[in-house]
Structures are given as C-alpha cells and as structure tokens.
Amino acid sequence: MKKLFIKTYGCQMNVYDSNRMAELLAPLGYGAVDGPEEADMVILNTCHIREKAAEKVYSELGRLRRMKEARQGAMTIAVAGCVAQAEGAEILARQAAVDLIVGPQSYHRLPEMIAKIARDGGHALETDFPAEDKFDALPDAGAAVGPSAFLTVQEGCDKFCSFCVVPYTRGAEYSRPVDDILAEARRLIERGAREITLLGQNVNAYRGVGPDGKTWGLDRLIRRIADSTGIARLRYTTSHPRDMTDDLIAAHRDVGALMPYLHLPVQSGSDRVLEAMNRGHTRDDYLRLVERVRAARPDIALSSDFIVGHPRETEEDFEDTMALVREVGYAQAFSFKYSARPGTPAAAARKQVAAEAKDARLQELQATLAHQQEAFAKSCAGKTMDVLFEKPGRKSGQAVGRSPYLQPVHVENAAHLIGTVASVKIAAVMPNSLKGELLRDEALAL
Ligand code: 5AD
Numbered sequence: 001m002k003k004l005f006i007k008t009y010g011c012q013m014n015v016y017d018s019n020r021m022a023e024l025l026a027p028l029g030y031g032a033v034d035g036p037e038e039a040d041m042v043i044l045n046t047c048h049i050r051e052k053a054a055e056k057v058y059s060e061l062g063r064l065r066r067m068k069e070a071r072q073g074a075m076t077i078a079v080a081g082c083v084a085q086a087e088g089a090e091i092l093a094r095q096a097a098v099d100l101i102v103g104p105q106s107y108h109r110l111p112e113m114i115a116k117i118a119r120d121g122g123h124a125l126e127t128d129f130p131a132e133d134k135f136d137a138l139p140d141a142g143a144a145v146g147p148s149a150f151l152t153v154q155e156g157c158d159k160f161c162s163f164c165v166v167p168y169t170r171g172a173e174y175s176r177p178v179d180d181i182l183a184e185a186r187r188l189i190e191r192g193a194r195e196i197t198l199l200g201q202n203v204n205a206y207r208g209v210g211p212d213g214k215t216w217g218l219d220r221l222i223r224r225i226a227d228s229t230g231i232a233r234l235r236y237t238t239s240h241p242r243d244m245t246d247d248l249i250a251a252h253r254d255v256g257a258l259m260p261y262l263h264l265p266v267q268s269g270s271d272r273v274l275e276a277m278n279r280g281h282t283r284d285d286y287l288r289l290v291e292r293v294r295a296a297r298p299d300i301a302l303s304s305d306f307i308v309g310h311p312r313e314t315e316e317d318f319e320d321t322m323a324l325v326r327e328v329g330y331a332q333a334f335s336f337k338y339s340a341r342p343g344t345p346a347a348a349a350r351k352q353v354a355a356e357a358k359d360a361r362l363q364e365l366q367a368t369l370a371h372q373q374e375a376f377a378k379s380c381a382g383k384t385m386d387v388l389f390e391k392p393g394r395k396s397g398q399a400v401g402r403s404p405y406l407q408p409v410h411v412e413n414a415a416h417l418i419g420t421v422a423s424v425k426i427a428a429v430m431p432n433s434l435k436g437e438l439l440r441d442e443a444l445a446l
C-alpha cells in the first residue's frame with residue numbers, strides 16, 4: 001500500500017473534496033495515514049479566502065520540502081484547492097519541491113497527472129475549468145462514512161462581493177442535477193450517514209435540473225431528499241440572504257428533518273458598507289428576512305459571518321454592525337478582519353482601514369458574539385434535545401454527538417447509541433460543549 005496524507009484547510013467544501021480525492025486515489029493503491037512523515041504522497045487542499053490562510057500553505061510547504069529532502073525526494077507533494085487555482089505556476093516558482101498543482105475543478109484528473117509525472121518526471125499543473133462534469137468523473141469507492149456527512153450540491157459564485165476571491169477560484173455557479181444528488185444521498189445513508197449537510201458556496205442559489213427536466217430550487221431538493229430517503233437530519237450551508245426565497249423559508253416550517261439552525265452571513269450592519277461590498281441587500285432587508293425565518297420556525301438559531309475593516313468602514317458603520325448583532329442575537333458567528341485579496345475590487349480601493357482600527361473593532365465584535373454564544377448555550381440548560389451521536393468520547397462508555405444547533409454534547413453510557421439520534425436532557429453547560437444525560441428509555445436500552 002502507498003501512503004497518502006491529505007491536509008485540509010478552509011471550508012467544508014474542501015473537506016468534502018478531500019474525501020473525494022482520497023476515494024479517487026484508493027484504486028491506485030493509496031491508503032490514508034494521519035501525518036506526512038511516512039507519506040508517499042501529500043496533498044495540501046488549500047484555502048485562499050484570507051491572506052493568513054494562504055500564507056499557512058507556504059510555511060507548510062517549507063516543512064514538507066525539508067522532509068522530502070531528508071528522504072531523498074521520495075515524496076510526491078501536491079497542492080490542491082483555491083491557492084492552487086489562484087496562484088498556480090507561482091507556487092512552483094516559490095517552492096520547487098511541489099510536484100503537482102490541481103485546482104478545485106480539476107481534481108478528478110489527479111490519477112492521470114500522477115501517472116504523467118511518474119512517467120515523464122517534472123511537474124503537472126491543471127487549473128482549467130474543464131467542460132466535463134467533475135462529479136461524473138469521480139468514482140464511488142464505497143467507503144464507510146460517519147453519521148454526519150457532507151454532500152456538495154452546488155459550486156461557485158456569481159455574486160462578486162467586493163472582498164471575495166471565491167468567484168475567481170471556484171468559478172461560476174453550477175448546480176448538480178437532482179437525481180445525481182439523490183443517488184449520492186442514498187449511498188451515504190447506506191454507508192451510515194444519518195445527517196447530510198448540503199454544501200455549496202452559494203447553496204441556496206441552487207438551481208439544478210430535476211427529474212422532470214425543470215429547474216428545481218433548494219427548497220424542492222430538500223423536500224425530495226427528506227421524503228424519498230427518510231434521512232433523520234438535513235442541513236445546508238452557506239447561504240446568501242438574497243437567495244433566501246419564501247419557498248425555502250417554508251421548507252423550514254414544513255420539513256421536520258431540516259434542522260432549526262441557519263448560517264446566514266450578513267458581513268456588515270451598515271448600508272454604506274453593504275453597498276461598498278456589493279452585497280445586493282440592505283440592513284433592513286436582512287432584518288426582515290430574519291423575522292420571516294423566525295416566524296416560519298420559531299426555534300431556529302442563527303449564525304453569521306462578519307468582516308470588520310472593509311475599505312470605507314467608519315466607526316459609525318461599525319457601530320451599525322454592533323447594533324445589528326444586538327438586534328438579531330446570534331447563537332454562533334465567525335468574524336474576520338478584512339484581508340485584501342489580490343484581484344478583488346476591494347483590494348484596489350484607495351481608502352483602506354488602519355490595522356489598529358481593525359484590531360479594536362474585531363475585539364469588540366468578538367466579545368459581544370462570544371457573550372451571545374454563551375447566553376444561547378446557557379438557555380439550553382435543562383432542555384431536552386435530540387442528539388445525533390457521532391463518536392466515542394474520551395471516557396469509557398461516553399459518546400459525543402451534536403445538538404440540532406451543532407453544539408457538541410457529551411453523554412455518559414451512550415456508546416451504544418453512536419450512529420443514532422436520541423433524546424438527551426442538558427445537564428450542564430461547558431465552555432464549548434454541553435453535558436447531557438440520557439432520558440430513561442434510552443438508558444434502559446443498554
Ligand atoms: N477578508 C476577510 N474575510 C473574508 N471573508 C471572505 N473574504 C474575506 C476577506 N477578503 C469571510 C466572509 C465569508 C467567510 C467565509 O470569510 O465573512 O463569509
């Protein structure tokens with residue numbers, strides 16, 4: 001067996017892609033290992049979203065080069081993902097130890113690229129957006145999956161937010177056909193999935209061809225997956241406020257399997273900044289949308305992404321963001337300092353925000369978001385929640401699962417429930433997780 005190590009950076013779509021690459025290489029005799037030390041092949045599946053993410057890749061490549069030299073070159077190094085797409089040949093120039101560069105739309109070509117460098121030596125680089133469907137070209141390796149699985153239904157983005165590289169690295173919006181997604185969902189369920197998270201850079205912009213030849217939206221796709229597979233839990237991420245249709249909101253009311261948790265990035269609470277960001281929605285549009293979602297599903301919890309220090313953001317704009325956060329109340333959120341990305345419109349703006357102002361704003365925002373997250377967790381104490389148990393905990397007999405709101409829940413004497421959903425009473429709130437107790441029925445099933 002040849003040893004393969006894949007290191008994944010960035011979003012869940014990269015996690016999905018890494019799994020598919022591992023499946024793709026299995027028939028070539030590659031088996032996964034946990035570290036690069038003995039690997040014959042190392043793939044870095046990279047993220048280009050912020051400067052820090054991209055820089056991490058280069059420092060990792062430096063470490064890998066030294067390992068490769070120590071082993072007289074007996075290691076193939078591949079760079080996949082969005083840094084590969086955006087920087088392509090530049091990576092080879094900066095780090096000669098790299099053998100292979102493969103963009104996110106081309107990784108189904110990895111086997112032929114590996115064969116080519118084995119035969120001819122030198123490097124291989126594929127960063128086109130090929131006409132053939134990558135998903136069709138990927139094999140079904142039949143490997144086991146955990147209780148919670150990802151399924152990419154949509155890729156790319158046509159929104160062109162001023163700050164974002166995704167439209168350039170992942171290309172135009174593309175939606176997979178409904179039947180292909182259903183077939184993959186069934187395979188995942190057969191192999192152990194009880195929860196599927198539908199993935200897309202702009203997942204709620206999903207417009208795939210249905211079995212009737214018509215275009216289906218995400219709402220219909222969700223209803224069909226829920227009805228025809230009986231899956232216990234469905235989620236989707238990441239959504240854009242502009243594509244949150246009434247039909248999709250109604251699915252949150254009607255589809256029991258759809259979890260009451262929605263990641264709905266707003267980025268900023270200031271109309272001026274939202275406009276500079278080219279987001280295509282106002283603060284008020286977003287707040288009204290939140291109201292409609294909550295009316296359809298009163299127990300829904302919200303999560304968001306925020307950027308502070310986008311070009312032209314003033315203290316007043318930032319205060320608008322803080323006020324929006326207080327108004328909405330988030331269960332969870334991610335916040336970032338604006339990072340200029342080469343080739344994006346915002347990077348060319350003359351008025352960049354000073355680093356100190358960005359630092360101060362991020363600190364203030366994160367303090368409030370952390371406070372809200374804690375308040376949300378505390379509000380769960382004493383409640384009974386369904387938990388999908390995913391894996392054993394550290395202590396014997398313990399199992400760890402996730403609440404409907406994605407919080408990790410630790411439960412004693414629950415190892416027999418891994419792979420199932422069970423009712424749990426939340427007994428204590430820890431800093432980043434919950435402690436639960438089985439209700440009597442489940443405990444008796446021991
Ligand atoms: N700088 C900082 N954060 C960014 N994001 C995207 N591009 C940038 C950037 N240039 C954030 C957004 C997005 C999340 C995935 O990353 O908040 O929703």
Ligand code: SF4
Nearest residue numbers: 157159160161164166
């Ligand atoms: Fe980037 Fe905006 Fe597209 Fe999201 S919607 S991927 S932030 S361009």
